[in-house]
Amino acid sequence: MSAAETLRPDRARVAPLLGLRVDxxxxxxxxxxxxxxxxxxxxxxxxxxxxxAMGPDRSGLAALRVFRVPGFLAKMLRTRAPSMYGWRTLLHGTLLPAPRIAERTGEVLRRAAAEGHEVGIHSWDHVRWQDRLDRLDARAVREDYERAIEAFEAAAGTRPRAAAAPAWLASSSSLLAAEELGLEHSSDVRGRCPFLPVIGGRALTVPQVPVTLPTLDELLGRGGLTAEGFRRQVLRSLELGRPNVLAVHAEAEGRAHLGTLEALLLEALAAGWEVVPLGEVLARVPRPLPRCPVERGTVPGRAGEVSLQGREVGEASADEA
Ligand SMILES: [Zn+2]
Incomplete structure (x- = not known):
C-alpha cells in the first residue's frame, strides 16, 4: 500500500463524524x-x-408510482406513507394544485442559515427528477438546477453552495451540471466516503458526500422493523474510522418520527459521535479524495435503482498526464 493510499478517508482513521442531512x-x-x-x-x-426541493410539489404524481414501480405499493403501505405524508400531500399535483415550495418556505430556509446550518437545494421538480432523470437531456437537467438555484436565492437571500439529488439519482448530466454551476459539494449517491466522481476518465471538481447509512423508510419498507429498530440499526451501522452520513426526511423524522431522531442523536452523541453538516465532513476528511465512478444499483428496502459510489479508480489514469 502506498503512502497516499494510507491517507484515503475510507481507510484512514478520522474523528468519529456523523454527517446529518435533512431532506x-x-x-x-x-x-x-x-x-x-x-x-x-x-x-x-x-x-x-x-x-x-424548490419547485412544484407534485407528490400526488409520485403516489401514482404504485402503478409503475414493482413493490412500491407494498412499501407505501408498510411504511404507512399516507399517514406519514398526509393525504393532502399525496393529492398535490393531481386533484389539488401543486404548491411551489420555495415561495412559501423562505422563512425556514433563512432561519436554518441564520442558525448556522448548511442549506442547499434538493432539485426544482423532485417528482420529475425521481421519475424521469434518465429521460431528461443535459439541458433539461441543467435547467432544473438553475431554476432551483434561482428560487433558492429569491427565498433564502443567498446562493446555495450545496445540493442533494432526489432519490439518490445522479447521471453524467447532473454531475456535470453541478460542476458547471459551481456548487461546492453535492450529496447525490449512496456510498462509503467523500469522493470525486469520475466521468469518462476525468475526475470532476465537485466532491460527492454520499449517504452511508440506511434510511428510516428503507428499514420500515423491509417490514417487521419499527422506528426503534431503525435507531438501533443506525447506531450499529456507525463505523469507526470513516465519516458516516445519515439522511433523514422532514416529512418523517420531522413529524411522526421526531422522537426517534432525537433518541438517535442523543445516543450517538453519548457514544462520542460528533454531529456535523456535510460540508464539515468533507472539510475534515484527509486529502486526496478518492476518485470513483458513479454506478447504478439497488439498496435493500428501496424500490428501483439508486446511484452508488463505484470502486476507487487507480491513481495513475492516463488522462491525468
Ligand atoms: Zn427527496
Whole structure:
C-alpha cells in the first residue's frame, strides 16, 4: 500500500463524524417538518445540512408510482406513507394544485442559515427528477438546477453552495451540471466516503458526500422493523474510522418520527459521535479524495435503482498526464 493510499478517508482513521442531512422533498415537509427539526437541533446545540426541493410539489404524481414501480405499493403501505405524508400531500399535483415550495418556505430556509446550518437545494421538480432523470437531456437537467438555484436565492437571500439529488439519482448530466454551476459539494449517491466522481476518465471538481447509512423508510419498507429498530440499526451501522452520513426526511423524522431522531442523536452523541453538516465532513476528511465512478444499483428496502459510489479508480489514469 502506498503512502497516499494510507491517507484515503475510507481507510484512514478520522474523528468519529456523523454527517446529518435533512431532506425536505415536499411542501408539507418544508412547512411542518423543517421547523421541528430546527427546534430539535437548536435544543441539542447541533448543526446539520438542509436540502429543500424548490419547485412544484407534485407528490400526488409520485403516489401514482404504485402503478409503475414493482413493490412500491407494498412499501407505501408498510411504511404507512399516507399517514406519514398526509393525504393532502399525496393529492398535490393531481386533484389539488401543486404548491411551489420555495415561495412559501423562505422563512425556514433563512432561519436554518441564520442558525448556522448548511442549506442547499434538493432539485426544482423532485417528482420529475425521481421519475424521469434518465429521460431528461443535459439541458433539461441543467435547467432544473438553475431554476432551483434561482428560487433558492429569491427565498433564502443567498446562493446555495450545496445540493442533494432526489432519490439518490445522479447521471453524467447532473454531475456535470453541478460542476458547471459551481456548487461546492453535492450529496447525490449512496456510498462509503467523500469522493470525486469520475466521468469518462476525468475526475470532476465537485466532491460527492454520499449517504452511508440506511434510511428510516428503507428499514420500515423491509417490514417487521419499527422506528426503534431503525435507531438501533443506525447506531450499529456507525463505523469507526470513516465519516458516516445519515439522511433523514422532514416529512418523517420531522413529524411522526421526531422522537426517534432525537433518541438517535442523543445516543450517538453519548457514544462520542460528533454531529456535523456535510460540508464539515468533507472539510475534515484527509486529502486526496478518492476518485470513483458513479454506478447504478439497488439498496435493500428501496424500490428501483439508486446511484452508488463505484470502486476507487487507480491513481495513475492516463488522462491525468
Ligand atoms: Zn427527496
Amino acid at each position: 425536505a422533498c415536499t411542501y408539507l415537509g418544508a412547512r411542518e417538518g423543517l421547523p421541528r427539526i430546527l427546534d430539535l437541533l437548536a435544543r441539542l446545540g447541533l448543526r446539520a445540512s438542509f436540502f429543500c
